[in-house]
Amino acid sequence: MDSTQLALLALLLGAIIGVGASLLTLIALRARERAAREASEAVPAGITAVLDAMDDPAAVVDTSGQVIAISPTAPWLGIEKDAPLxxxxxxxxxxxxxxxxxxxxxxxxxxxxMSSESRLVAARATRVSERYILLLVRDLSEQERLEQMRHDFIANTSHELKTPVGAVTLLAEAIELAADDPAQVRAFTARLSAEADRLGRLTGRIMNLSRLQAAEELTSVGDVAIDEVVASAVEAHLVQADSAGVELARGGDRGLYVRGDAQILKEAIGNLVANAIAYSPRGSRVGVGVRTNGGVVEIAVTDQGIGIAEADQQRVFERFYRADQARSRRTGGSGLGLSIVKHAVSRHGGEIRLWSQPDRGSTFTVRLPLAEAPVIDSPVKKKKKRKPAVAGAQAVKKGRE
Structure with a gap:
């Protein structure tokens, strides 16, 4: 057999193999389509329509764990059609x-x-045919969050409110017993006013924390100017800084914006500034710096105070935790400020970081997603509209002269 015949034979064998492979592929595809069609037809009537109308994640699964049909929200929990559970x-x-x-x-x-968030769910599996099982999943995370909020509120009030309430009661009794001694009455009255102020501040902070925990999302969202947030936090604490002999300074980038609730962010940064002043020695400085870093706005509040031990740094954001108990009692600290800051920043899709060393100070850095600056209408048009009125006023003035 010469080379030409061998080449023809090779081509023939190649064609036969190619046709055979194509036929096998076609047969496999047809078999897969037929199996899918049979599976679809075998699902009890009406279940697919019910799945399409369900708000909760649900799926029809065969006995091997293969997902056959799903509701629109099932992918939210990673349940995909034609894939194993x-x-x-x-x-x-x-x-x-x-x-x-x-x-x-x-x-x-x-x-x-990619989410690492876990959800508490109630799952129910019911066999609906020889081959298929209906799986229903109901999200209980909102109920769990509300129950936790209720538990925390009760714990907060029982843990902290009893101290100033008890003090007010004792001082009221002391005033009654010292009714004949004006000097003692004045002293007790001053202490009573201080305890009442402390009770009011503590109640306000507990309510702020409860408000932040009350909803997963912010109710009032808009473009927030970081310049305005920082300026408000600094100006609100100038008197406190002056009384403590601490210098307040701000610096860094200007003209940055984030999306969120301006009032909540002002309170959060204000809490950090107030803490920095309270834990700084007289003659030191508290700085508020702003910068951008890879699509993130960083607001850093730095002090030259007593610092925080490494063992306490992981716990300072817990409610009512105080790294320095004695100083907190002197300054009237409630231990809620940093917890409020953490919840406020979390509601804005950000995070808060802490760097601190004992006797060298601390830096709390709030990191928030950067937003584009809003488009502001040019004031040129407004000036043009006012020109005739201004000109008329000038004419009237000239005529009077």
């Missing part, structure tokens, strides 16, 4: 329901995608 807890629930019983369980699941 990923969550171990849900797989175990489906496996338990294969015997024909309805199985329920409360599970903590991670959201789909």
């Amino acid at each position: 990923e969550h171990t807890g849900l797989r175990d629930l489906v496996r338990a329901a294969r015997g024909g019983t309805t199985e329920t369980a409360n599970l903590r699941l991670l959201r789909g995608g």
Whole structure:
């Protein structure tokens, strides 16, 4: 057999192999389509329509754990159609329901995608045919958050309010007993006023913290000028700084904006400035600096105070935690300021960082997503509109002269 015949034979064999491969591929595709069609047809009538109308995550799963149909919100928990069920807890629930019983369980699941947030859910698996199981998932995270908020509020009030309330009661009794001694009455009255002020501040802070915990999202969102936030926080504490002999200074970038609630951000930065002044020695400086860093606005409040020990740095954002108990009592600190700041920054999609060394001071840095500066109408048009009025006024003035 010569070379030409060998070449023709090779071409023929190649063509046969190519046709065979194509046929096998076509057969496999047809088989897959047929299996999918059969699976779709085997799903009990009406379930697909019900899934499409559901707000909660739900899916029809076969006995092997393969997802056959899903509701529109199912991908929120990482449940994808024509893919295996990923969550171990849900797989175990489906496996338990294969015997024909309805199985329920409360599970903590991670959201789909890159999110590391876990959600508390109530899952229910019911067998609806020989091959398929209906899986229903209801998010309980909002109920859990509200219950935690209620528990925290009760703990907050019982933990802290009892001290000033008890002091007010004792001082009122002391004033009654010292009714014949004007000097003692004046002394007790001054202390009573101080305790009442402390009680008012503490109540206000507890309410602020509860308000921040009351909703997952901000209710009033707009373009917030960082210049305005920092200026407000600094100006509000000038008297405190002057009384403490502490210099307040600000610097850094200007003209930056974020999206959020201006009042909440002013209170948060104001709390950091107030803390910095309270823990700084006389003659020192507290600085507020602003800069951008990779699409993030950083607002740093730096003091030259006593600093925070490394063991306390992870706990200073807990409610009612005080790194320096003695100083907190002297300054009237409630231990809520940093907790309020943390919740406020978190509501704006940001984070707060802490650097501190004992006897060298501390720096609290609030990091928020940078937003584009809002477009402001040019004042040129307004000036043009006012020109005739100004000219008329000048003419009247000239005529009077």
